[in-house]
Amino acid sequence: MSFRCLSFLLLSMWPCMAGNQRVLRVCADPNNLPFSNEQGQGFENKIAELISSALNEKLEYTWWSERKSFIKNSLDQGRCDAVLGIPSSLDSVAATQPYYRSTYVFVSRQDRNLHITSLGDPELSNLRIGIHLVGDDYAPPAIALARRGITQNITGFSLFGSYGEPNPPRKLIDAVDQGTVDIAIAWGPFAGYFAKSEKAPLDIAPVSPPMYLGVPFTYSISAGVRKGDNALKTELDEALVRESAAIQQILSQFGVPQVH
Secondary structure, eight states: OOHHHHHHHHHHHHHHHHHTOOEEEEEEOSEETTTEETTSOSHHHHHHHHHHHHTTOEEEEEEOOOSTTHHHHTTTTTSOSEEEEEETTOTTSEEOOOSEEEEEEEEEEGGGOOOOOBTTOGGGGGSOEEEEEETTEEOHHHHHHHHTTOOTTEEEEESSOSTTOSOTTHHHHHHHHHTSSSEEEEEHHHHHHHHTTSSSOEEEEEOBSSEETTEEOEEEEEEEEOTTOHHHHHHHHHHHHHTHHHHHHHHHHTTOOOOO
8 A cells, every 4th residue: 555545544543533532521620720720721621631541532521610529429420530639539420549638728928827737726716717708607627716715716718608709718818918907727629729919918827737637738639530431541540650740740740748
C-alpha cells in the first residue's frame, strides 16, 4: 500500500476513531471554589482534566450541588462515573488511594497575634469564633467546642449561601479579615484559597490535635467510583500515581494546606 493510500485511509478513519473516544463522566459542584465550578476554575477541575488526559479520555461534567445526598443523587444514580474530593474513608463508594491529606485550620489576622493552635486553648472562650454551617449543622470543630461548653460565642456561616451566590464559603474568611469574628475554624482548602486574596495578612494554623474528644479534623481525600467498578478504580489509581507531581503542584498553587 502506498504512503498516499495509507494516509488517506487513516484520515478517513479518524472521525470514527475520534467518535469512539472513551468519556470520563465526573459529577461536580457548579459553584464550589476552590474545588470546582462551571468555568473549570477549581483545583478539582484541574485534577479531573489531568486524569482524563492521562487516561486519554474526554472529560464530561454532570453538575450537581454538593449538598445532602450528593453521592446518592449523582454517582449512585448513574449520572457520572466518578467524583473527586471525597473522604477516603467514605464507605458508600469505592475510594481511590488518597491524592492529598488536609486538615481544619485556625484563621486569624496576623496583627491580632492570637497564635492559637489547639481546641483546648482556654482563650477560645473569650473570642468570637466563626465556623461553617453545613445545611443546618455546624462543621465538626463546633462539636468539640460544644463539649467544652463553648457555644455562645460561635457564629455560623453557611457553606451554601443563596442560590447563585458566588463563593459563599468565602464569607467566613472575609469575616476574619473584616474583624467581624476574631478567629475562624475552617476546612484547610477553603482557608488557604480565600486567605490569599484578603486585604489583611492572615495566619493559618492546623487545628491540633488531629482528633479531639473523638472528633477527627484531618482527612485523607480521594476520588470515588461506584462500588464494584474495580476497573475504573484501578485506572484512576494508576493515573493518580503517574500524575502525582503535577497534582501536588496544582494543590500548592491553590494554597491547600497539607499534613502527613
